[in-house]
Amino acid sequence: MEHAGFRPVLLGLIVLLPLAGFVINGAVALLAPARKRIVTWAGPGVLALAFALALVNFFGMLGVELEQAIVRDYWSWMPVGNLEVAAALQLDQLSMLMTLIVTGVSFVIHVYSVGYMGDDPGYARYFAYLNLFVFFMLVLVLGANFPVMFVGWEGVGLCSYLLIGFWFRDREKADAGKKAFIVNRIGDLGFMVAMLLLFTNLGSLDFEEVFRAAPATLAYGGALVTTITLFLFLGATGKSAQIPLYIWLPDAMAGPTPVSALIHAATMVTAGVYMVARTGVLFALAPVSMIVVAGIGALTALFAATIGLAQYDIKKVLAYSTVSQLGYMFLAVGVGAFGTGMFHLMTHAFFKALLFRGSGAVIHAVHGAFHHTHKEWDPQDMRNMGGLRHYLPLTWIVMWIGTLAISGVWPFAGFFSKDEIIWQAAARAVGPFAPWFTAFWAMAIAAAVLTAFYMTRLMIMTFHGEIRCGAAECTHLHEVPAVMSLPLVVLAGLSTVGGWVNMPHAIAELPVLGWLPSAEWIHAWLEPAVRPAEAILGPRLGALNEAAPLGGGEAFWAAVAFALAVVVIGVGSSVVLRWKYRPALESLEPVGLKKVLYRKWYVDEAYETLIVRPVVATSRALWRLVDEALIDNVLVNGAGYTSRAFGWAGSRLQTGQLNTYAFAVVLGALILLGFMLL
Amino acid sequence: MLTRSLVLSAILFGLGVAGVVVRRNAIILFMCIELMLNAVNLAFVALSRAAGIEGQIFVFFVMTVAAAEAAVGLAIIISIFRHAETVDMKNFNLLRW
Amino acid sequence: MQALLDAIGYSTWVVHFLVFFPTAGMLLVLLGAENRAKHVAFWIALLEFVVSVPLWFSFNTASGSFQFAGQADWIPAWGVHYAVGIDGIGLLLVLLTTFLAPLTILGSFRYIDRREKAFYAMMLLLQTGILGVFVALDLFLFFVFWEVMLVPMYFIIGVWGGERRIYAAIKFFLYTALGSLLMLVAILYLFFKYRALTGNVSFGYFELLQVPLTFREQFWLFAAFALAFAIKVPVFPFHTWLPDAHVEAPTPGSVVLAAVLLKLGAFGFLRFLLPFFPQAATDSRIVLLLLVLGLIGIIYAAWVAAVQPDAKKLVAYTSVAHMGFVVLGIFALTQQGVQGAMLVMLSHGASTGALFLLVGMLYERRHTRLSGDFGGLGAVMPAFATIFMITALTSIGLPGTSGFVGEFLSLLGTFQTHPWVAMLGATGVIFAAYYMLPMVQRIWFNEIDRPENRELPDLSRRELAVLVPLVVIMLWMGVYPKPFLERSEVTVAELLERVEARRISTPSLLATFAAPPAGAAERAGD
Amino acid sequence: MSDLLWWVFASLAIGGGLGMVTRKNPIASLLFLVLTFFSLAALYVLLGAHFIAAIQVIVYAGAIMVLFLFVIMLLNLGHDYRPDVRGGAWIVAGFATAGLTGWLLTRVLTTEGAVVAQGGELEIAAAVREWNAVGAIALPLFRDYLVPFELTSVLLLVAIIGAVLLAKRRV
Structure with missing residues (x-):
């Protein structure tokens, strides 16, 4: 369907380029791992092309008012009876935005990885996996029906499994990879069951047909649409690490830092948010699911923020921060503000990738230093750092930009997107579920405060205070090479500028904060894609209330949040500066509430004892008892033994004694006689 | 006279059976068999008084069989004795599988 | 291409050739020298495959009836004729068999070192048995091939197997023979009933298909046939022969056993159970029972597989899990379900066949099957690791591989008739990861803690030649399964249609809507 | 008078049988058996089968028992005999079956319809008068039952060869 002159340019190529990159790098990895030059050009090069193509399409699409998504059918994948699934890609505003983010951030991270993984023997294999990941992510984002999206969905899970367990030599890293894959698989089960439900009730799995048929066939708020959406949300929680299935993300930090930056911060984890946004129509039809999504989002935001407070591993803090920010996005999407959710997704991709790469640079430097002096300290533990601002000035500045952005300080991206989510949560608290939404609104604000605090704690422990990594090592601390620091600067710029793209009107009027032009561009851009869902939600919700529960309009609350963030950062930094930290090996175990938080509320241990251990135990029992003992020995061999037993009993009769035979003869005769008589 | 003799032969036959089952000495076993055969002969003779001379003729045949059986049996016992130094039937369990 | 085939009368002699050429080959092998065997x-085997490939192209996908049919009298006195034919279902399974045969034999060059001539003769005889079963259109002929197939398998396990091979071989043989005895009784019952009603004698598939049966008769005959096939599939309670047979069989033996022999059971379901006893096959209680057994098979086998120290036994249990999906698909009695089951069978044939070959290759290198003895081989043998990873992923049904398409379709089909069973069956997807990934990690990841694991040779060219075609099939069926689905679509549709039709009205004896093969071709019109 | 005699000899026969079964010493039991045979011969006379009685004494008491005695002496079993009675259970079983057999046989033999023919006694008496005691038996034996007679002779021949072969000392 060509619309108003816009024709997607080589849509298939955008997806195929990373696949080609994977094939090339894979071949190099298997055949000639030493040939790093090919990989250096093939890996990032492929991504550059893909990003360029995405940009071409983006600009082509910019001017055009596209009502319907453009679908390209490549070949008929599963033609069975009345099921018609084609391998088809689809391009509309939503997937265009996501493609831009995915290809853009991946390209920058590929460049960064060239430096980070430069001296790793598995260089080619790393880039092969990274390219494969981008391919699957694009398939997920551009998929035109649920099964194709599912291919990307599980493919991405596979790549995260391969990349987390990249240094598979180390058992604990391989375990983290396995955990990620299995937890994702639980989520994927939800997605698959949702697909089964959809096909059985709507007769098709293509987005277009499903979203056109849904409002008609599925009753609003009915049990069916709620179960479908809840199963879809189960899939989303698996992929985007929300409350029940978030446990794999912190362990996923075992992978190389660029992987954490790309997959576990910017792209893969946002797949869940994208999926909920994509199936907005279904969620709009099921208010109960909306509540569940928003609720879990807010709860995760708060819960993960609390854990982030007490972690010492720099990447673990950022991991929990990601889980928390994803909670925000689900809150936004759950509330029905799909545009805001996607906006926060974009800004989060920028500043979280920045923070991860910044921490990657720090780890890289500290690891190099410890390596020189053969000191067996953990390069990721903040207690072994401190006062690094003198040695890594560029990283220090860049990290501060990221922290300010995530805390929601005014000019930076986080301020606009996070506060808009908080405002939407308040604004949309109308109708029967109003009290719920106000609760989520409050939790969101609390989480924002905690976010500001743990980010400040991270910055202070790493860059300020006295140097804890030993005098000798400090001489070896030096900034990261250009190929790594350039992307940092680029991302810092994006984190600053990113927010202005979607400046809400209310904030534009504010005196001191409003000097920037108000754009609301993201909302305008996503409006056509989100229109069907809005069409259902609009009339249901009626007028959004103007004031937040405690009074005051959007601008007022934006200013309050900004002030709150500044205060928390100021007070926080002075408080943390006074806390004395000793290097990791000598420091004593955290105690009391800190211990509970450090131990991640013992959730992992709970899952282990409640789910993993019983399953393994029953498996073993099933094998030993049922399979071997019951069926094998009792029934199968049992039959054998019983026949042998009869044989044995028969043999006992043959005693070999003549008398017994005589006796038998007489007995026989007697019986015969007996019969004759009677 | 007739019925009483038949009862007597039944009793003697029973005695023979008891001997065969109870005793373990091979020779005694043979004697009991001889006794059983004689019980049969008595029955034959008793019945010949009612059913004619054939009864007595059969006695002849029974006797020849008894003689043959005794001869062969004792020969077996001798050969077993030469081999196993005993006539106690407990040790002859070659039949056992 | 088609002209050339018609010129040499391909469709007339191909089936007979396929079935009996291996036997001729067997004689050739026996006569030849030991090392040339x-x-x-x-x-x-390669020639056999090459001859079978045109089947794929010249098969008329529009007609669901038996093509390439041929018929000759074998024992006229009892009405036993040598009737063969291939329909949509048979075609895919015949091609799977002929495709796997050369690979299995190539894979066993280094594995079999004693009495090679006998071994390869057995393999070829097994080939004849299996192909015979897939193409037989006469119940007597079917039963003969069914038993012929058992004998070579018994020897393969019994002579070249592992330590407990005698136990495993006897158990395998008795298990299957017991099942097929009941089937023989059922066949004879049909035969005598046919003779009583029509006066003439015949074992033909189509003639016996028309025997009208009351529900009670259908139930008992269904039970007899179902037992024989359930043992073969294997369905849950009858599966304990599988792990023993697989662990003790030599690699090529367990490859053929897993990749092809298990399909005979499922093939039996489709070829005999559904058409012959529609009332029983569609009775809600029986269907529910079989679905539940299939479901137990999936989850139970997955859980038991997860804790197996022996890699080969683990793969054996995974076969039980996969075949659980097949049972689910078939007894969903929907188009997606049965076609999904067909695809699971093909993908399981490729992926489990490859898995057994890989475990066999590991065994050739380290002479141990315990996954714990390996560790960190990923760095030592990258190519081996990659192929093992691809096969493992296909086995757990990653989208994009053949495993997913089959499982997704059969779950989809089951969902339409039994939603709860399908939902529980879908959890099998999680347990698949639960049993496969730990095993992959124990072998390929973790640190290399054993010195002998350090310098294991990577895949040789021969091993690659065996594995690459299997990987290609796995990815091809995952990405573009359309040709495979097309070929079985019409046959499955007609099968379900016929089951549905006969469920309502039991056939009067003379209604010959299913005419014998010779007439079958033109009946395709309706 | 003959009744009294019958009872005397009947009791002698049963006593001999009992003695034979219960004595541990083979020779004692052999002698008891000879006593039974003699009493039986007497009973035959009472029953009118004089020739049979004579044969009984000659063949059984004379030949077969002597053979037994000879074998006992040959195998030197006369003295150190150990109690060779089987376990208690077997004794009970033995006498139980014996009693049962006896009872059943008496029931069979003494039921009214068991003996069908009558008047055998007169027929024998007529035969004896015509061809004296031995002829009465010899005539039917060699006329009607000639074949069985010849068969028994073959049987005896086989028995002799068998006995000789078995008992011959392996050279």
């Missing part, structure tokens, strides 16, 4: 056997 494996090469001769390989070329025979």
Whole structure:
């Protein structure tokens, strides 16, 4: 369907380029791992092309008012009876935005990885996996029906499994990879069951047909649409690490830092948010699911923020921060503000990738230093750092930009997107579920405060205070090479500028904060894609209330949040500066509430004892008892033994004694006689 | 006279059976068999008084069989004795599988 | 291409050739020299495959009836004729068999070192048995091939197997023979009923298909046939022969056993159970029972597989899990379900066949099957690791591989008739990861803690030649399964249609809507 | 008078049988058996089968028992005999079956319809008068039952060869 002159340019190529990159790098990895030059050009090069193509399409699409998504059918994948699934890609505003983010951030991270993984023997294999990941992510984002999206969905899970367990030599890293894959698989089960439900009730799995048929066939708020959406949300929680299935993300930090930056911060984890946004129509039809999504989002935001407070591993803090920010996005999407959710997704991709790469640079430097002096300290533990601002000035500045952005300080991206989510949560608290939404609104604000605090704690422990990594090592601390620091600067710029793209009107009027032009561009851009869902939600919700529960309009609350963030950062930094930290090996175990938080509320241990251990135990029992003992020995061999037993009993009769035979003869005769008589 | 003799032969036959089952000495076993055969002969003779001379003729045949059986049996016992130094039937369990 | 085939009358002699050429090959192998045996056997199997490939193209996908049919009298006195034919279902399974045969033989060059001539002769005889079963259109002929197939398998496990091979071989043989005895009784019952009603004698598939049966008769005959096939599939309670047979069988033996022999059971379901006893096959209680057994098979086998120290036993249990999906698909009695089951069978044939070959290759290198003895081989043998990873992923049904398409379709089909069973069956997807990934990690990841694991040779060219075609099939069926689905679509549709039709009205004896093969071709019109 | 005699000899026969079964010493039991045979011969006379009685004494008491005695002496079993009675259970079983057999046989033999023919006694008496005691038996034996007679002779021949072969000392 060509619309108003816009024709997607080589849509298939955008997806195929990373696949080609994977094939090339894979071949190099298997055949000639030493040939790093090919990989250096093939890996990032492929991504550059893909990003360029995405940009071409983006600009082509910019001017055009596209009502319907453009679908390209490549070949008929599963033609069975009345099921018609084609391998088809689809391009509309939503997937265009996501493609831009995915290809853009991946390209920058590929460049960064060239430096980070430069001296790793598995260089080619790393880039092969990274390219494969981008391919699957694009398939997920551009998929035109649920099964194709599912291919990307599980493919991405596979790549995260391969990349987390990249240094598979180390058992604990391989375990983290396995955990990620299995937890994702639980989520994927939800997605698959949702697909089964959809096909059985709507007769098709293509987005277009499903979203056109849904409002008609599925009753609003009915049990069916709620179960479908809840199963879809189960899939989303698996992929985007929300409350029940978030446990794999912190362990996923075992992978190389660029992987954490790309997959576990910017792209893969946002797949869940994208999926909920994509199936907005279904969620709009099921208010109960909306509540569940928003609720879990807010709860995760708060819960993960609390854990982030007490972690010492720099990447673990950022991991929990990601889980928390994803909670925000689900809150936004759950509330029905799909545009805001996607906006926060974009800004989060920028500043979280920045923070991860910044921490990657720090780890890289500290690891190099410890390596020189053969000191067996953990390069990721903040207690072994401190006062690094003198040695890594560029990283220090860049990290501060990221922290300010995530805390929601005014000019930076986080301020606009996070506060808009908080405002939407308040604004949309109308109708029967109003009290719920106000609760989520409050939790969101609390989480924002905690976010500001743990980010400040991270910055202070790493860059300020006295140097804890030993005098000798400090001489070896030096900034990261250009190929790594350039992307940092680029991302810092994006984190600053990113927010202005979607400046809400209310904030534009504010005196001191409003000097920037108000754009609301993201909302305008996503409006056509989100229109069907809005069409259902609009009339249901009626007028959004103007004031937040405690009074005051959007601008007022934006200013309050900004002030709150500044205060928390100021007070926080002075408080943390006074806390004395000793290097990791000598420091004593955290105690009391800190211990509970450090131990991640013992959730992992709970899952282990409640789910993993019983399953393994029953498996073993099933094998030993049922399979071997019951069926094998009792029934199968049992039959054998019983026949042998009869044989044995028969043999006992043959005693070999003549008398017994005589006796038998007489007995026989007697019986015969007996019969004759009677 | 007739019925009483038949009862007597039944009793003697029973005695023979008891001997065969109870005793373990091979020779005694043979004697009991001889006794059983004689019980049969008595029955034959008793019945010949009612059913004619054939009864007595059969006695002849029974006797020849008894003689043959005794001869062969004792020969077996001798050969077993030469081999196993005993006539106690407990040790002859070659039949056992 | 089609002209050339018609010129040499391909469709008339191909089935007979396919079935009996391996036997001729067997004689050739036996006559040849000991060390030449494996090469001769390989070329025979390859030729067999090459001859079978045109089947794929010249098969008329529009008609669901039996093509390439041929008929000759075998024992006229009892009405036993040598009737063969291939329909949509048979075609895919015949091609799977002929495709796997050369690979299995090539894979066993280094594995089999004693009495090679006998081994390869057995393999070819097994080939004849299996192909015979897939193409037989006469119940007597079917039963003969069914038993012929058992004998070579018994020897393969019994002679070249592992430590407990005698136990495993006898258990395998008795298990299957017991099942097929009941089937024989059922066949005879049908035969005598046919003779009583019509006066003439016949074992033909189509003639016996028309025997009207009351529900009670259908139930008992269904039970007899179902038992024989359930043992073969294997369905949950009858599966305990599988792990023993697989662990003790030599690698090529367990490859053929897993990749093809298990399909005979499922093939039996489709070819005999559904058409012959529609009332029983569609009775809600029986269907529910079989679905539940299939479901137990999936989850139970997955859980038991997860804790197996022996890699080969683990793979054996995964076969039980996969075949659980097949049972689910078939007894969903929907188009997606049965076609999904067909695809699971093909993908399981490729992926489990490859898995067994890989475990066999590991065994050739380290002479141990315990996954714990390995560790960190990923760095030592990258190519081996990659192929093992691809096969493992296909086995757990990653989208994009053949495993997913089959499982997704059969779950989809089951969902339409039994939503709860399908939902529980879908959890099998999680347990698949639960049993496969730990095993992959124990072998390929973790640190290399054993010195002997350090310098294991990577895949040789021969091993690659065996594995690459299997990987290609796995990815091809995952990405573009359309040709495979097309070929079985019409046959499955007609099968379900016929089951549905006969469920309502039991056929009067003379209604010949299913005419014998000779007339079958033109009946395709309706 | 003959009744009294019958009872005397009947009791002698049963006593001999009992003695034979219960004595541990083979020779004692052999002698008891000879006593039974003699009493039986007497009973035959009472029953009118004089020739049979004579044969009984000659063949059984004379030949077969002597053979037994000879074998006992040959195998030197006369003295150190150990109690060779089987376990208690077997004794009970033995006498139980014996009693049962006896009872059943008496029931069979003494039921009214068991003996069908009558008047055998007169027929024998007529035969004896015509061809004296031995002829009465010899005539039917060699006329009607000639074949069985010849068969028994073959049987005896086989028995002799068998006995000789078995008992011959392996050279």
